[in-house]
Amino acid sequence: MLDNYHSPWLDDDVVPFADSVRRFVTQSLAPLEEQWREQHQADRASWLSAGEMGMILPDVPVEYGGSGGTPAHVAAVVSEMTYAGVTGLGLGISHIVGHYILASGTEAQKQLWLPKIASGEVICAVAMTEPGTGSDLQAIRTRAVKQGDQYVINGSKTFITNGQICDMVAVVAKTDPEGGAKGLSIFLVDTRLPGFRRGKTLDKLGWAAQDTAEMFFDDCTVSADCLLGGIEGKGFITLMNQLPYERMQIAINAAAAMERALALTLDYTKERKVFGQRVLDFQNTRFTLADIKATTLASRTFCDCLIKQWVDGKLDSSQASMGKFWLTERAGEVVDKCLQFFGGYGYMNEYPIGRMWTEMRVTRIYGGANEIQRELVGRSL
Template identity: 50%
Template sequence: MPARRSPWMNQELDDLRDLARTFSKKEIEPNIESFIKNKQVDRELWNKAGELGLLCISIPEEYGGGGGTFAHETVIMEEQAYVGDSSWGAALHSGIVAHYLLAYGTEAQKHEWLPKMAGGEVVGAIAMTEPGTGSDLQGIRTQAIREGEEYVVNGAKTFITNGVQADMVLVAVKTNPTEAAAGISLVIIPTDTEGFRRGRALDKIGMKGQDTCELFFEDIRVPAANLLGSEEGQGFIQLMSQLPQERLIVGVSCVAAMEACLDLTLDYVHSRTAFGRPIFGFQNTKFELAEIATEARVARSFVDECIELHVKGELDIPTAAMVKYWASERAGVVVDKCLQLFGGYGFMEEYPIARAFTDLRVSRIYAGTTEIMKEIIARTLRTPNGV
């Protein structure tokens, strides 16, 4: 099957891909088992990536970033996926946390945090989900009550990616507990603040090498200047505005994983024999692989379209919901078909296809569940006469 070059690629991105591929092959792939065992990547991985300019590459150079676009982030995410890694939380660090700071932070906040994030000195996280709230962000209970020139923060968050290694967390809080969406704000909390506590690294069925934990805030005091944005109550709007990029990141990761699973399976069926011939020689295998290749190609075309739209600033909320929903659901179909072709070996954890099977399951849950994506899409549907 001939390689297809995405239409948004150019020579600069080709060169970046070479660098990202070398980094992934050298620094990530040989250490995947170690990451899984430790439930986190080696901390020095962040520093090495920062030294090579692979962190915050879509952040302007004036803030220490690479001055690139979302396409640059995509290349790095894809190369990480192609070596079968789901441990390193760089996509959240660079593509999500850094962009909240870039979009809403004060100049002082941007100059304080972004250069350190770009260099790998600081690992970033964002804390939205709570033990009692999932997709319903309006129901969060963590509070930040202003007392003079400080906020006093109390509450708890769960399922926080990069939570174990984070040096700084953007925390969704209620600055006005009597309000729903209008009461939400985002506050920057350094993790060395007194009263901040991490819970245990959570045991997950997939993404076992990605540090995910609970966070606790007990009478934490942070300067009022740590509020993200010019005034309280802007958090919900900020979150909704950044979610399209987050959902496209999920779409990118899913389609890259689909392509990686296809390659793994092609290698296996050509080398594994049954009844005296390679598994690929059976018609059922060929037909299944034809379906898998088509699923991956269709998903890739849609993701490529969305990348081009996003780079131009034209990716809207319902389209982002569509790409997240479609890519995550089809990735589940693809990896299931691939695993079946591995037979019993597909059920063994040491096989990358088995890890991909469990890793991909969460893509239908985080960044908004499939059901929430469908709700968002449905709200935009109208009859021809506008009803």
């Protein structure tokens, strides 16, 4: 997407996949974005279509319903959706939950959930954040109390992506209130169960096409086989082991967003005239866009380095955290500078650059605030 640059992870296997994803996203998903913005969620038919395309769990083994690919295939999906401006389909959450199950679930849980997630039949959510807890997982108050061969879950969650549309939610709850990090467990909860209740759809600054909601668990009773992995106290380590997966998706989104912002701004400044000449013909425009292009290329090469580490199984938590905080901050800077060239039109929601400006702001918060990422990297020094 940058002149004369080719990402090394786009090999002969990934390129045809990325090309097919690009056509599908551009032709079938992007035209629906306005409708999704109005209803604050994507439609189920698009989830099923994305599943049929192999866009959900592309790096999960075929025997569990995935496409048997690598993280490079995930990178292709995230990049193409971002570049096309498709924000309503929260596939990344299903990728994360799918990998919770793949890495830590029982064989029965893998067989039950993964094929349905990959097909788009089951839409996932992660119920981790609670009012007042933020990034402090050990402060979680939601409880899961064992009663015979069942668990009774009580508590509330907020900022849940796919909250209104999800069929299954991975709920982080305390099974041992005195156990600290070792007292956390994850439960795979069918949202049709009694005691599960969805709250209101939250009114966000951006990402209007994607639903974010509150959730409540009022004596929600689940069978013991809903406990991820079948062993209590493994929730924290599962979350920690899979955080690099989540953060890489955010980092890739940021890199692709910079490329999209640059392309949109180049098109606009070549066409828009001020004082009798194109906006691009002003020296300030060219100098600023030169800086933006250099930042975008540097960000792409850094991101590609991390993707290669990911594909090779060498990506560690510190690297993923660096990618998450550095790339999201560069994306915020780039999109902000690009918006300036659009003048008042850039502040209108009908222009993609304005939407991108609000969307990129939250990437420095979700997936672990960037201050937390710096702390994690600092501990590795």
